[in-house]
Amino acid sequence: MDELLEMYEELGISPGVYHYGEAALRKLEERFRAIDQVAEYNQAKVLHAMQRNRVSAACFAATTGYGYDDVGRDNLERVYAGVFHTEAALVRPQITCGTHALTVALSANLLPGDELLSPVGRPYDTLEEVIGIRESPCSLKEYGVSYRQVDLLPDGSFDYEGIRKAIGEKTKLVTIQRSKGYATRPTFSVKQIGELIAFVKSVKPGIICMVDNCYGEFVETLEPSDVGADMVVGSLIKNPGGGLAPIGGYICGTKACVSRCAYRLSAPGLGQEVGANLGLMPALYQGLFLAPTVVAGAEKGAIFAANLYEPLGFPCVPNATESRHDIIQAVTLGSEEAMLAFCRGIQAAAPVDSFATPMPWDMPGYDSQVIMAAGAFVQGSSIELSADGPIRPPYAVYFQGGLTWCHAKLGILMSLQKLCDAGIVHL
Numbered sequence: 001m002d003e004l005l006e007m008y009e010e011l012g013i014s015p016g017v018y019h020y021g022e023a024a025l026r027k028l029e030e031r032f033r034a035i036d037q038v039a040e041y042n043q044a045k046v047l048h049a050m051q052r053n054r055v056s057a058a059c060f061a062a063t064t065g066y067g068y069d070d071v072g073r074d075n076l077e078r079v080y081a082g083v084f085h086t087e088a089a090l091v092r093p094q095i096t097c098g099t100h101a102l103t104v105a106l107s108a109n110l111l112p113g114d115e116l117l118s119p120v121g122r123p124y125d126t127l128e129e130v131i132g133i134r135e136s137p138c139s140l141k142e143y144g145v146s147y148r149q150v151d152l153l154p155d156g157s158f159d160y161e162g163i164r165k166a167i168g169e170k171t172k173l174v175t176i177q178r179s180k181g182y183a184t185r186p187t188f189s190v191k192q193i194g195e196l197i198a199f200v201k202s203v204k205p206g207i208i209c210m211v212d213n214c215y216g217e218f219v220e221t222l223e224p225s226d227v228g229a230d231m232v233v234g235s236l237i238k239n240p241g242g243g244l245a246p247i248g249g250y251i252c253g254t255k256a257c258v259s260r261c262a263y264r265l266s267a268p269g270l271g272q273e274v275g276a277n278l279g280l281m282p283a284l285y286q287g288l289f290l291a292p293t294v295v296a297g298a299e300k301g302a303i304f305a306a307n308l309y310e311p312l313g314f315p316c317v318p319n320a321t322e323s324r325h326d327i328i329q330a331v332t333l334g335s336e337e338a339m340l341a342f343c344r345g346i347q348a349a350a351p352v353d354s355f356a357t358p359m360p361w362d363m364p365g366y367d368s369q370v371i372m373a374a375g376a377f378v379q380g381s382s383i384e385l386s387a388d389g390p391i392r393p394p395y396a397v398y399f400q401g402g403l404t405w406c407h408a409k410l411g412i413l414m415s416l417q418k419l420c421d422a423g424i425v426h427l
């Protein structure tokens, strides 16, 4: 299509890069069809939950102050519970981010003397301070909650013997991170998570299993709550917000766990009854409605990136052909220069701040400089096209998001263009 080629050229994509991309795409038709099928199923699942709960215009009204009798908020929580097949849900703009949602879920369900166990190795960076692995005021450790961790085996599988030994009298809650986050281990499938939960509960039936579901929502037809998780937790500025939610987090799970979360989030005695929606209901409902197809687009972008970069000699996790359980793509670029060029491309393709040049900076909590590229409508939203990574060997960027497949494609082509322009890649 000459017209399209011309438009790409106007945006700065050379014919060479464009045709290289098209050749990679031709091999992906079958995989994209499978992704569309998952999206179709999940779209129906979300729709079904909205219809069964009789979503109506009354649900979109703004409330202020205490937010008593907030019909829209209460119904959105029933819709989330319907989607995740749980007894209850807490979905609030007052939950500021994923880390906050996880903090609420953990601190509500762990008491002094209890032990928290991670059977999947080190948790996400920001949780280290929440747990007290790195000292911080108000950490769980400060409140007398101890922590134990069982690392994955060298091949990335669960160390069942180690986990059995680690579960003791004090073990109250097990936290399972679905996505690799910024680690190099594989992301777990829902099936694997189900097996782990079944094992943990066979060792100690009463144990609470919580899954950090960040970046995993709607990538499969099942969610961890379908395979035994007592709580699934995530951020609305990632997958389930569909790019429209400007803030928020969710906790879906058993009534017992979720009601404690509500008391922790607001106050004992108040629980789920307070918390005005501040006019955000249209965005939260509509974002959830769009989420299955937005996630599908982001996943296609991740697969496209792996299939563009791997043949050029850049190792990719997941690799170009393996199955996926989240929307994150790691590409090892091998040098600082290449990382900068990649991120310049993602930034240049953005709808917002496309004129900015991402620079490495000293981010709190990291031992090396970090570079981030994002031109998002919602600050820090990583369901929108974004890339980041620490400037240190092996010089890997983590790429994710894209509100539409077309935009994800453009961003990846632009990253490759910048690598070509810098003389790092020769097509």
Ligand SMILES: *Cc1c(COP(=O)(O)O)cnc(C)c1O
Binding pocket: 097, 098, 099, 100, 124, 126, 177, 178, 179, 180, 181, 212, 214, 215, 235
């Ligand atoms: C993003 C993320 C978090 C934390 O979410 P924030 O919204 O950045 O606080 C926690 N766990 C995983 C696996 C994540 O990807």
